[in-house]
Amino acid sequence: MNRRQFLRNMCYGGIATFALPRVTFAQVSQGGRLVFVLLRGGFDGLAAVVPYGDSRYESLRGSLALDPTDLFELSDLFALAPGLAPLREAWQRNELLVVHAMAIPYRTRSHFDGQAILETGLDRPAGSSDGWLNRLLQVMSGKRSGIAIAAGMPRSMSGPFDVQTWSPAQLGHVDDAYLERLAVLYRTDAALQGRFEAALQQQETVGEEPMAARGARRGGITPIMRATARILRQDEGPNIAAMEFSGWDTHANQGLAGGALDRLLGQLAEGLMVLRTDMGTAWANTTVVVMTEFGRTARPNGTRGTDHGTAGAGFVMGPTVARSAVLSDWPGLDDRSLFEGRDLRPTLDTRAVLKAAIAGTFDLTPAQAARVFPGSDAVRGAYDVMR
Amino acid sequence: MDVSLRALNRFGLGARRGEAKGIGDARGWLRSQLKAVPRLEPPNVATPEALAQAVHTFRSAAQGDTLQRRAARRQLVEIASAESRAALIERLTSEQPFAERLVAFWSNHLCISAGAKALVAPFAGSYEREVIRPHVLGRFEDMVLASAKHPAMLVYLDNFQSIGPNSMAAQRGRRQRGARGLNENYARELLELHTLGVEGGYTQEDVQELARVLTGWTVSGLVRGGAGNNGRGRYGRRLFPQQEADGDIGFVFQPLLHEPGARMVLGKKYADDGVAQGERVLRDLCRHPSTAKFVATKLVRHFVADEPPAAAVERIAGAFRDTDGDLAAVARALIELPESWNAAMRKFRSPQDWYVAALRAFEVKTLGDPAVSVLRQLRQPLWAPQAPKGFGDSMQEWADPDSLMNRAELARTIARRLGADSDPRVLLEVTDLAAGDPLRTLVSDGSIAAADRLALGIAGPAFQWR
Numbered sequence A: 001m002n003r004r005q006f007l008r009n010m011c012y013g014g015i016a017t018f019a020l021p022r023v024t025f026a027q028v029s030q031g032g033r034l035v036f037v038l039l040r041g042g043f044d045g046l047a048a049v050v051p052y053g054d055s056r057y058e059s060l061r062g063s064l065a066l067d068p069t070d071l072f073e074l075s076d077l078f079a080l081a082p083g084l085a086p087l088r089e090a091w092q093r094n095e096l097l098v099v100h101a102m103a104i105p106y107r108t109r110s111h112f113d114g115q116a117i118l119e120t121g122l123d124r125p126a127g128s129s130d131g132w133l134n135r136l137l138q139v140m141s142g143k144r145s146g147i148a149i150a151a152g153m154p155r156s157m158s159g160p161f162d163v164q165t166w167s168p169a170q171l172g173h174v175d176d177a178y179l180e181r182l183a184v185l186y187r188t189d190a191a192l193q194g195r196f197e198a199a200l201q202q203q204e205t206v207g208e209e210p211m212a213a214r215g216a217r218r219g220g221i222t223p224i225m226r227a228t229a230r231i232l233r234q235d236e237g238p239n240i241a242a243m244e245f246s247g248w249d250t251h252a253n254q255g256l257a258g259g260a261l262d263r264l265l266g267q268l269a270e271g272l273m274v275l276r277t278d279m280g281t282a283w284a285n286t287t288v289v290v291m292t293e294f295g296r297t298a299r300p301n302g303t304r305g306t307d308h309g310t311a312g313a314g315f316v317m318g319p320t321v322a323r324s325a326v327l328s329d330w331p332g333l334d335d336r337s338l339f340e341g342r343d344l345r346p347t348l349d350t351r352a353v354l355k356a357a358i359a360g361t362f363d364l365t366p367a368q369a370a371r372v373f374p375g376s377d378a379v380r381g382a383y384d385v386m387r
Numbered sequence B: 001m002d003v004s005l006r007a008l009n010r011f012g013l014g015a016r017r018g019e020a021k022g023i024g025d026a027r028g029w030l031r032s033q034l035k036a037v038p039r040l041e042p043p044n045v046a047t048p049e050a051l052a053q054a055v056h057t058f059r060s061a062a063q064g065d066t067l068q069r070r071a072a073r074r075q076l077v078e079i080a081s082a083e084s085r086a087a088l089i090e091r092l093t094s095e096q097p098f099a100e101r102l103v104a105f106w107s108n109h110l111c112i113s114a115g116a117k118a119l120v121a122p123f124a125g126s127y128e129r130e131v132i133r134p135h136v137l138g139r140f141e142d143m144v145l146a147s148a149k150h151p152a153m154l155v156y157l158d159n160f161q162s163i164g165p166n167s168m169a170a171q172r173g174r175r176q177r178g179a180r181g182l183n184e185n186y187a188r189e190l191l192e193l194h195t196l197g198v199e200g201g202y203t204q205e206d207v208q209e210l211a212r213v214l215t216g217w218t219v220s221g222l223v224r225g226g227a228g229n230n231g232r233g234r235y236g237r238r239l240f241p242q243q244e245a246d247g248d249i250g251f252v253f254q255p256l257l258h259e260p261g262a263r264m265v266l267g268k269k270y271a272d273d274g275v276a277q278g279e280r281v282l283r284d285l286c287r288h289p290s291t292a293k294f295v296a297t298k299l300v301r302h303f304v305a306d307e308p309p310a311a312a313v314e315r316i317a318g319a320f321r322d323t324d325g326d327l328a329a330v331a332r333a334l335i336e337l338p339e340s341w342n343a344a345m346r347k348f349r350s351p352q353d354w355y356v357a358a359l360r361a362f363e364v365k366t367l368g369d370p371a372v373s374v375l376r377q378l379r380q381p382l383w384a385p386q387a388p389k390g391f392g393d394s395m396q397e398w399a400d401p402d403s404l405m406n407r408a409e410l411a412r413t414i415a416r417r418l419g420a421d422s423d424p425r426v427l428l429e430v431t432d433l434a435a436g437d438p439l440r441t442l443v444s445d446g447s448i449a450a451a452d453r454l455a456l457g458i459a460g461p462a463f464q465w466r
Helices: A003-011 A057-064 A082-092 A111-120 A132-139 A176-186 A190-206 A221-232 A260-278 A280-285 A350-362 A366-372 B003-011 B026-032 B048-061 B066-093 B097-109 B121-135 B140-148 B151-156 B168-173 B185-194 B204-213 B275-286 B289-303 B310-322 B327-336 B351-361 B371-377 B401-418 B426-430 B450-459
Strands: A033-039 A096-103 A146-149 A164-166 A240-245 A286-292 A312-317 A325-327 B217-220 B250-253 B263-265 B268-270
Touching: A033 A111, A033 A221, A033 A260, A033 A350, A082 A096, A082 A260, A082 A312, A096 A350, A132 A146, A132 A240, A132 A350, A132 A366, A146 A221, A164 A190, A164 B401, A176 A190, A176 B401, A176 B450, A190 A221, A190 B401, A221 A240, A221 A260, A260 A280, A260 A286, A260 A312, A280 A286, A286 A350, A312 A350, A350 A366, B003 B026, B003 B097, B003 B426, B026 B327, B048 B066, B048 B121, B066 B097, B066 B121, B066 B351, B066 B371, B097 B121, B097 B289, B097 B327, B121 B140, B121 B151, B140 B151, B140 B185, B140 B275, B151 B217, B151 B250, B185 B204, B185 B275, B204 B263, B204 B275, B263 B275, B268 B275, B289 B310, B289 B327, B310 B327, B351 B371, B351 B401, B351 B426, B371 B401, B401 B450, B426 B450
Parallel strands: A033 A240, A033 A286, A096 A325, A146 A164, A146 A240
Antiparallel strands: A096 A312, A286 A312, B217 B250, B263 B268
């Protein structure tokens, strides 16, 4: 008996007690999917979404100023970095909202605090607080489920609502005979049986192919996106996924077109487009949000990189956005406009974008969206950017 | 239920071969461990001198090139990993496993995170050795005070760079662009996570007052001069006249940074007498009734059940209050709880517990190289929780499907390491199995490779509980 048959025998017998991707996840009425992609390390918004039309851009960025002919123009003011070229298609299909001069509501240049704020969705640090995605699951009604695609449970997803995890860090192949024997043992434990069967099911869903690709275990973005699509696109798959990628803390030699950061942006864009393709028909109800804890200094530092800054860029992608656009109240790059004389000034609260994204994906009311972000009453959701 | 196994697994770190038959009176065996927790010497790479040297190298490498920075960072990581290994080996070999479990509990209660900042990692081992171990059977307030004064905590929650807005340093630095002021991080977590608990009845004003009280509690030997690296080095050296780049690294009360004046915390006024002002506030916080309740709830969740029974919480809180936080008395009260011996209440082993229990069962006394990465893969790297509230302590936190699959896979790695000499039947001695559990026959099933039988026992459901 191979694993596939074995799983059929095991899992479709109606014995599962834990949320299985295909077995006990009942459908959420609207079938929406939200993918939150956290770029850990503070990704350089000015390098990704280039304000080439700002007269101060070239002199301010100096050695890091990109050649306008390499860029993909979005407007008179903004263009995408060369590495992000794969996103052109999403832009042309009216599926890409580019956000700029956005920041978390708490001024810090610490990764630790910045990520904590972004992931808890609060306006100040609170050590015991749970993640906003978990709060979203609590606020939503009906059957719904979340999954963390990460080696550890990201703070954004942690909390009292039971969520699943899937990590690409799993070791190599485990043979079927071993897992079958283990499944027999797990049948003796009512509390764990369903959870173990869900694990077998999850492995079966993802299969071995995405992770067999070159570089998959070193954290390549595309294979992880491929695996994520397989999990999310099922009829009763999870509604919410949290993903994270690191490597964005570019203090040195971040480079120009084809440089280190641009290649990483290329991986990100390619991964997002793979997710878009692989989601198949489920893409129609999918929203992907890409954010980071802070932007970086407007000027290059002494090591051809940038240091921790304040406002930066992000993306909302999917057929759920109203139309392709750049959402930004552009503060400008002259010395007086820069925050503390060094960083892009924040003019948009991350929560305004997040509220809109969750409301647009799951048909939430503004009041429901506000419950996901306690203390954010003064922050109006940018609801009109979503369909 | 086998009472000896309950004592060894629930209160200890996992039964070893033959141990369940040998401990005699289970409660007495537990009580006998509450005498003194052995002190540990720092590993050679982590003596105070080595630590200071590595940190100073790291600080000065910030101005250097990439290679220098990388080498300096590697030195910090080496210290952290030597410390982790030493602490894990202590858990594998300890003859006072109940006391070691208490060390791990309190270490997580007052956690720092080695993953949060480069400068926390090298101090993580010293934090457990110097803050937690000496007080684990002593007074709660002494432990909290030691924690408040340790560089790991001062750096982790930023208190080392908190400056009183009306302090001498702030007045001198006001002309400097970007000079910072009060940082509330530590004060907030001290109330929310270390003492009263989030519902313990304090206000944002209490947080700010406590933050003002604690200004000046900083770390000597970390000169923050130089060009702005990562947004850190923003105070002129002249603000820290008593600190030298090559001095010892440790707690110092720096009056120049301290916010002058009397402070009001939880309705009580504290005169400004320097460091003693904060010491008195901290001791009072530790004796607050909310603290007893909060700490008792966490202890009962750890030792009894994910949903702590109210009667058990009240008994432990009572023991805490009656003894002014004598942690040995509290530990004895845990042994006496009827709920601790209720067979219906189980605890799902955390990843660290599971890994340590598997190695202890077979009396492994050394660590293979991958131990640190194994714990990372299991999502519970030593001393590196994601947030200041520490690692979670419930089945919901750890028994997700992906983690069970991780354990299934890692069990095979562990089994390979245990090798052919390890008898899978040991698993029957160290686990409380039901009479008809299929593992009973499986461990002797010659048609299955011995390594697989070991792995199945370690990955199987019975071994996931304590």
